[in-house]
Amino acid sequence: xxxxxxxxxxxxxxxxxxxxxxxxxxxxxxxxxxxxxxxxxxxxxxxxxxxxxxxxxxxxxxxxxxxxxxxxxxxxxxxxxxxxxxxxxxxxxxxxxxxxxxxxxxxxxxxxxxxxxxxxxxxxxxxxx
Numbered sequence: 001x002x003x004x005x006x007x008x009x010x011x012x013x014x015x016x017x018x019x020x021x022x023x024x025x026x027x028x029x030x031x032x033x034x035x036x037x038x039x040x041x042x043x044x045x046x047x048x049x050x051x052x053x054x055x056x057x058x059x060x061x062x063x064x065x066x067x068x069x070x071x072x073x074x075x076x077x078x079x080x081x082x083x084x085x086x087x088x089x090x091x092x093x094x095x096x097x098x099x100x101x102x103x104x105x106x107x108x109x110x111x112x113x114x115x116x117x118x119x120x121x122x123x124x125x126x127x128x129x
Contacts, residue, residue: 068093070127071090071125071127072091073089074089074127074128075089075127075128076089076090076125076126076127077125077126078122078124078125079122079123079125079126080117080123081121084108086107086108087106088104088106089103090127093119097119098119099118099119100116100117101114101115102114102116
């Protein structure tokens with residue numbers, strides 16, 4: 001019986017880091033330490049409130065990641081600062097979701113075949129599912 005191949009997930013390859021076997025994730029770098037704390041900060045509130053907030057954050061994160069998966073390969077409209085609206089085909093995001101890789105980016109100045117959009121420049125995005 002022949003099985004069908006599943007759709008591959010887009011991966012954005014990072015440049016090699018200081019360690020020859022790494023992909024740019026130096027655990028001693030200030031960026032890694034700032035983005036990936038080793039301990040969860042404690043709070044003085046009750047445990048059930050913390051669990052509820054953690055559950056809500058996990059649900060929101062999962063919905064966001066599912067949205068990124070749905071956007072892959074689709075034409076997306078990005079609303080950016082200074083009232084700029086661009087259209088592009090969404091490809092992938094980096095692991096920190098700081099940059100978005102897009103193709104056929106249509107800007108007021110012309111079309112770029114491949115581009116990276118900084119997430120801090122994007123106010124909103126929309127696409128048809």
